[in-house]
Amino acid sequence: MQSKLLSRRDADFLLYEWLDLEALTQRPRFADHSRETFTAALDTAEKIATDLFAPHNRLSDADEPHAIPGAKCLEVQMIPEVKTALDAYIGAGLMAAGQDYELGGMQLPVTVEKLAAAYFTAANVSTTSYAFLTIGNANTLLKTGTPDQIRRFVQPMLEGRYFGTMCLSEPQAGSSLSDITTRAEPDPVAGPEGERQYRLKGNKMWISAGEHELAGNIVHLVLAKIPGPDGKLIPGVKGISLFIVPKHLVNDDGTLGERNDVVLAGLNHKMGNRGTTNCLLNFGEGVFTPAGKAGAIGYLVGQPHQGLANMFHMMNEARIGVGAGAAVLGYTGYLHALDYARNRPQGRHPANKDPAQPQLAIVEHTDVRRMLLAQKAYAEGALGLVLYSAKLVDDERTAPDPEQRALASRLLEFLTPITKSWPSQWCVEANSLAIQVHGGYGYTREYPVEQFYRDNRLNAIHEGTHGIHGLDLLGRKAAMQEGALLKAFAAEVRKTVDQSSRGDYAGIADYGRQLDAALRRVERTTATLYGAGDMNKTLANASVYLEAVGHVVVAWVWLQQAIAAKAGLDAGATHEDEAFYRGKLQACRYFYRWELPKTDTQFDLLDSLDTTTLDMQDAWF
């Protein structure tokens, strides 16, 4: 039976027929790798995801983790299947799949790592989150931590003995990190390695995987402020520093020491993603008194006041991760809807409704095909965008030519808000369509699509809301380095447009002309908005800009896929492959006929410097 997590045929197409991933094996870092080792990694991921992650996806949704009173503070109970699955994940070495050999890693390209990860997200986003947060935490510390911090905290995470978190938000400061109030006071006593240590006090909200018994220790990465000489916190992001705050202190020899003063204050109960504990954590309230007094012991990471910069080192990757999660939930929902549509008989064609004839499988209805084709266009477009971005991370790190690395970096900066936001918007829409294809059945918890819809709705909120990414794209990325990011992006798109005009497939050349026109609109609109002369006006409709540019980007991704599919057809495809390539071309056609034209209205609105929302007054609501 075909997997309903992801299509391997499509994955192979994206990796090898489009992104030319085999070329990476020419680079020293990936010299031991080959298409075979990549395939082996994906096979492992698919098998563990199918056997151990998917089976309890519904279960951990229905029977979510709950907080129970422990001896001194709240503790978490959850179904045992979560740990069993994560242990297998760790056992297969996947926690360190992308890391250096000397760290026990496999040195897999990020692109392959993200695709392997996609199987787990498709199978069970909640259980997978515990692993992904740990990987993100480890990557941050590898960038900025001391060798000792890496030895004591990162190594056990890569081995799966400790898990990690990111503690940014506070109840009064979600999107506005400059307003955090967690304090970190220097402790007169030194830490285990003579290292200076701090005592933290404050509350952190929305901490995913903030408490559980899945690993021996939890390494919290915490944003907090070191008070100035006057004892006051420095306003704004400038005052923010980054700290390691382990749940249990770690002795010099690596054994666990005292329980640190960080405790679970409560779990948030969410609409979806229920299997991942989401916590309010209290730091430094004296429930535990490590080294004889209240205050959560923390170790500074990098320089003081560089906390946000240090944390954001890995933000691009984390954001690609969110986009990947959204894309993959859209993808698995699509495969479930397709399977249902092929097996559910219902109704007849409008032109022949003879009720004495048997009913058709609903995939025969044009409106059902519309819903499936839209899902295919959204999900495969989103996955393409995510893998393209992951490839940029690989290029940024390992491309032989410094120019190529710099280019990858510029493209990545520009695309990241879109790679995060576009799948988060359109793959929820895909999940809604998956429900719709199932009809009443899709609305029940007997079928998995309603859970995908609920789980996926988180992605437009965490790691920066949709609105925040609109501001990031228009307010920062589009203007950065005198527009160099946008110029780099435009140049890449024009390469594809050129390529599209050279083939003999009329459709592709048409799409190329459409894409070229859309790109000109991006450039013109960006200039118009920056000509508004008032930053509030320039940024007023940043969300629309994000959505319009996002559609242009995915149109570009689709044109690249169409060119690759056409090449596959031209090379003489098998019967089965021919159907696959035709599907790619048809999804591309859908995107250019049905989706890209929507951006005209959006660019018109932006070009008019519309102030409808800016002019709206609170009292008028």
Added chain:
Amino acid sequence: MQSKLLSRRDADFLLYEWLDLEALTQRPRFADHSRETFTAALDTAEKIATDLFAPHNRLSDADEPHAIPGAKCLEVQMIPEVKTALDAYIGAGLMAAGQDYELGGMQLPVTVEKLAAAYFTAANVSTTSYAFLTIGNANTLLKTGTPDQIRRFVQPMLEGRYFGTMCLSEPQAGSSLSDITTRAEPDPVAGPEGERQYRLKGNKMWISAGEHELAGNIVHLVLAKIPGPDGKLIPGVKGISLFIVPKHLVNDDGTLGERNDVVLAGLNHKMGNRGTTNCLLNFGEGVFTPAGKAGAIGYLVGQPHQGLANMFHMMNEARIGVGAGAAVLGYTGYLHALDYARNRPQGRHPANKDPAQPQLAIVEHTDVRRMLLAQKAYAEGALGLVLYSAKLVDDERTAPDPEQRALASRLLEFLTPITKSWPSQWCVEANSLAIQVHGGYGYTREYPVEQFYRDNRLNAIHEGTHGIHGLDLLGRKAAMQEGALLKAFAAEVRKTVDQSSRGDYAGIADYGRQLDAALRRVERTTATLYGAGDMNKTLANASVYLEAVGHVVVAWVWLQQAIAAKAGLDAGATHEDEAFYRGKLQACRYFYRWELPKTDTQFDLLDSLDTTTLDMQDAWF
């Protein structure tokens, strides 16, 4: 504190400043009524909804009804708050609010009845469903039942002693009613009043309120087929008849008789609407043996083979009901988001980000205003459409002039698929925006908006899916009576356009011109589609047609509201009223700048007779 269910100021505006509901009191049927009696009915609804329905909305979502084994079959248990609330609803006479005095009713106009109902839906859609299904059932039987059937079954429903259901779908026949296989065989023995009775056998799926202990009896209205002389079921809708199948038989004197052979086979567990039991019912499997043998006893309603026509007598009203439910969930979500946005401090303006300054309430952020304004435009536009349609039902029944009644009927037929579908699409979007305004909090079950989002997602599925209504609008309504319905609609729109050109407010005249242009596109596109010469091609993109025409209709509703608001301003408004009217004008502006232009792309696609979805092949997915 202002109600977060509905804005009464807005309700009054819609009823009296726009729809001129007081004029109805000139009609004989409503002669005893006045604005005061309407207000009293709304006050009663608001009070009971607030005091008894809203408080257990979350509770019956978390602790949904469950099936437990009874002596001979499954029974249903649910939290007691549901019955308490419904008893108060019944006690206030609301089950018969729209009915004739001789039936114990209040003879309220449907428009007022629907608005009163809206308070209950906003407070608790699940508990409310038990009442609304009973009312729908009673209305059907009042149209087509015999006096004896009305006495035995309808009267107790209007008194709230019995509840009712609609049993249409079967596991193998959801949208395709022609494929139902429930059999109704004539019984040799006559029923209580010498009436011919039938024995039914079959399974009915998705039966809301199909089993519970909230009332003394449940009156199922069941579609089934009477076999032909050869013992075979007649294929297609022609073979369908309508039957009353009570859970308990009713004796001549109105006392309850034997338990009938209809039993709960299982409950469906849904994403939302969890408080309403949704049942698989087995008819005639011999669990009970009324009058000594297996087979559910049923009484024919109306003529044989006229079942669908008889059931569809009340479909327009039921579909307005679905649209109303969707609109109101969007509306209450909007009010919750607005309240949150006014009280949640977070961040600062882009042009002044000094972190030493206090944070702003998020309603000050332009992107949050965009999300609130969009919700306002969707929710108040949808509620306006619903009340306009309800007014058409009143006019169809009670307008003094037969021409006016005929016109109302034509408009109602044309608008019904839109009144059902537009709110079901855009008010889910409103609920998604309400979550987004709340950020992470909105994604938790500690806030009600995530439940609105889940509850509302049902509305695009039941009472005809989105796709079915696309086919209804384009395939039936747009072509019926040689286009007379569309012509009637166009003529009404042009009246509003004329009116808009006469005022002195530049914006309104502009909107009128835009609306006029959009209407021409509706007419031209309809002609183009019917010129395709192939019904499969004409109807291929019917869903897009439904969405585009829907936006034009709601743009028309908004222009009417803007004209009424301008009149209110011109009449010299109080300070508070002025803000209210400005809000209406701004929401209208939002709709014309941000929403209506989206239809251009949709009409372009339709005009091109695009066959992307029609050409897609199953094998290509």
